[in-house]
Each structure stands twice: as C-alpha cells, then as structure tokens.
Amino acid sequence: MQKVRYTRANSVEEAVALLEKGGATARPLAGGTDLIVQARERRRKVDLFVDIKPIPETNEITFDPAGGLTIGAAVPAYRIYGNETVSRLYPALVDACRVIGGTAIQGRASLGGNLCNSSPAADSVPAMIVLEGVANIAGPRGRRSVPVEEFNTGPGQNVLQPGEFVVSIHFPPPARNSGAAWDRFIPRNEMDIAVVNAGVQLRFEGDRVSWAKVAIGAVAPTALVVPAAAEALVGKPLSDATIEAAAEAARQAARPIDDMRGSIRQRKHLVGVYVARMIRKAAERARGG
Ligand SMILES: Cc1cc2nc3c(=O)[nH]c(=O)nc-3n(C[C@H](O)[C@H](O)[C@H](O)COP(=O)(O)OP(=O)(O)OC[C@H]3O[C@@H](n4cnc5c(N)ncnc54)[C@H](O)[C@@H]3O)c2cc1C
Numbered sequence: 424m425q426k427v428r429y430t431r432a433n434s435v436e437e438a439v440a441l442l443e444k445g446g447a448t449a450r451p452l453a454g455g456t457d458l459i460v461q462a463r464e465r466r467r468k469v470d471l472f473v474d475i476k477p478i479p480e481t482n483e484i485t486f487d488p489a490g491g492l493t494i495g496a497a498v499p500a501y502r503i504y505g506n507e508t509v510s511r512l513y514p515a516l517v518d519a520c521r522v523i524g525g526t527a528i529q530g531r532a533s534l535g536g537n538l539c540n541s542s543p544a545a546d547s548v549p550a551m552i553v554l555e556g557v558a559n560i561a562g563p564r565g566r567r568s569v570p571v572e573e574f575n576t577g578p579g580q581n582v583l584q585p586g587e588f589v590v591s592i593h594f595p596p597p598a599r600n601s602g603a604a605w606d607r608f609i610p611r612n613e614m615d616i617a618v619v620n621a622g623v624q625l626r627f628e629g630d631r632v633s634w635a636k637v638a639i640g641a642v643a644p645t646a647l648v649v650p651a652a653a654e655a656l657v658g659k660p661l662s663d664a665t666i667e668a669a670a671e672a673a674r675q676a677a678r679p680i681d682d683m684r685g686s687i688r689q690r691k692h693l694v695g696v697y698v699a700r701m702i703r704k705a706a707e708r709a710r711g712g
Pocket of ligand 1: 450453497522534545547590
C-alpha cells in the first residue's frame with residue numbers, strides 16, 4: 424500500500440500554495456483518469472493529491488461572442504460535448520471529447536488533464552491547437568498564458584513550473600467562414616490510444632483558403648503543428664492537388680516511432696489520410712455543412 428494524502432483546493436490561491444508547499448510529489452487532481460492509474464501502478468510518485476475540481480474557475484464553461492470560449496481545466500468531457508455553444512461553434516472539440524475513453528471516462532476526463540499529462544497521443548491536443556487554444560496558468564508568481572501548441576515539451580513534460588497549474592483553456596471566437604475538424608485512427612472502435620490523430624482549421628475568403636492550421640498527434644514526442652501543410656493550402660481554392668500537397672507535407676513532418684500499436688510506415692501513411700480527411704471536413708463545416 425502507498426500512503427497518500429488527498430486535499431480539496433477551494434480557490435486558485437489555495438491550490439497554488441498547496442502545490443508549492445507539497446513540492447514535486449504534490450499533483451493537481453482533475454478527473455484522475457491518468458493520475459490515479461499512474462499512482463496506483465507506481466509509475467508516478469504522488470504523496471499529495473490536490474483536487475482542483477472545487478475551484479469554480481476550473482469547472483465553468485463561459486462564452487462571449489467578442490471574447491471567445493473559456494473552458495475550466497477540470498470540466499469533464501461530457502459537459503463539453505453536451506454544451507450547446509461548444510457543439511455549434513467549436514465542433515472540433517466535440518470530435519475529440521466524444522472519443523476520449525468511453526462513457527465512464529468522459530464523466531471525469533478533462534481537457535486540462537489531457538493537456539498536462541503531456542502524452543504525445545493525447546486526443547484533445549491537436550484539436551485545441553488548431554482552435555488556437557491558450558492555457559491560462561496560475562502559480563506562485565501570478566498568472567500567465569501559454570498557447571497549447573507550445574505547452575508540451577516532450578513525453579510527460581511541459582512548461583509548468585513548480586507550484587503552477589492550468590486554471591482554464593481559452594479559445595478565440597470562431598472566425599467568419601471558418602471550420603475545424605479532428606479525428607484519430609485507432610485499431611478498435613473505442614478505448615484505445617491513437618495511432619495517429621489530426622486536427623485542421625481552415626478559413627475562407629470567397630473560394631480561396633485564407634488561413635489554415637494543421638496539427639498532428641502520436642507521430643512525434645509532442646503534437647506537431649505543420650506550417651508547410653498550411654502553406655500548401657493558403658491563397659488557393661481547395662482542390663485534390665492542394666489537399667494532397669498538404670497531406671504530403673504532414674507525412675514529411677511526422678517523426679513516428681515503431682511500437683505495438685503501429686509501424687513508422689503505417690503512421691506516416693495514416694497521417695496523410697487523416698490530414699486530407701480533416702481538410703475536407705473542416706471545409707464542409709466552413710461552408711455550413
Ligand atoms: C480507460 C481509459 C481510456 C482512455 N482513453 C483515452 C483516449 O481515448 N484519449 C486520450 O487522449 N486519453 C485517454 N485516456 C487518458 C485520460 O483519460 C485523458 O488523458 C484525460 O483527459 C485526463 O484527464 P483527467 O482530468 O482525468 O486528468 P488527471 O488524471 O486528473 O491528470 C492527468 C495529469 O495532469 C495533471 N493535471 C491535471 N489537471 C491539471 C491542471 N489543471 N493543471 C496542471 N496539471 C494538471 C495531473 O497532475 C496528472 O499528472 C484514457 C484513460 C483511461 C483510464
């Protein structure tokens with residue numbers, strides 16, 4: 424048996440003080456779907472669980488048409504895909520939240536936990552990146568914001584400093600004539616880790632793509648943004664040729680490993696398939712589909 428302590432933080436300040444005092448073995452606890460498993464299997468030493476769910480800011484979803492969407496870091500997946508505004512304006516988040524684990528996991532698993540666990544295969548991360556998500560962080564030196572695409576620095580590693588935790592994740596309002604989509608490949612229908620995942624956001628001016636962001640996961644130590652894929656699309660009408668050029672750029676950018684879930688060759692191939700699919704789906708959504 425491992426002796427652990429559990430405590431509830433009721434405010435951001437309280438959580439920061441508890442995490443700072445607790446040191447490296449004090450961990451923020453959101454849904455616990457990664458953390459409790461890791462602690463139980465002794466893959467992570469935890470002396471103190473600091474439950475951040477009682478903090479109101481970590482548990483709210485707020486939207487303002489001018490300011491955008493803010494999702495508390497501990498809001499569970501089912502509340503995100505069950506939110507009417509999120510479903511209507513940010514369907515790429517719904518794409519990802521709907522497939523994290525199964526129903527029971529979605530009752531607990533949060534975007535903050537998915538981000539801070541820093542798995543290269545974390546499903547929500549490419550979706551948050553293409554939606555230009557920004558992590559709002561609190562710590563002993565006050566507050567700061569870090570774009571999701573810069574947050575993770577390696578497998579299990581991120582920019583958080585001692586005493587810091589993510590309070591919420593902010594997304595700008597959707598641009599006019601824009602659409603975004605996310606999907607993943609897994610060998611089974613559910614409850615598996617992505618072999619590849621991909622997110623795309625497109626903005627259009629007339630029939631031309633005016634802006635694009637492409638992010639891929641499970642094919643490098645962190646989720647990757649692929650600027651060359653965006654460049655292959657921007658300034659031109661969408662066509663089979665531009666989509667294939669973007670897919671090829673993503674295949675080139677991917678740096679996957681061989682493991683029991685997939686080979687390098689298979690992952691590179693799948694990156695192209697999923698980026699092409701997400702470009703078409705994002706375009707369909709931008710056109711109101
Ligand atoms: C059966 C099963 C199936 C799963 N399926 C999937 C899947 O399909 N796709 C997928 O991506 N993941 C999957 N996961 C992994 C997990 O459910 C997700 O990563 C989930 O989003 C983690 O969120 P959580 O709230 O449970 O995080 P927790 O377990 O509470 O925390 C995860 C890590 O992040 C830290 N942390 C949590 N919140 C914060 C915060 N706000 N600030 C700083 N640090 C924080 C914790 O200390 C811990 O290190 C699965 C897990 C299980 C057990």
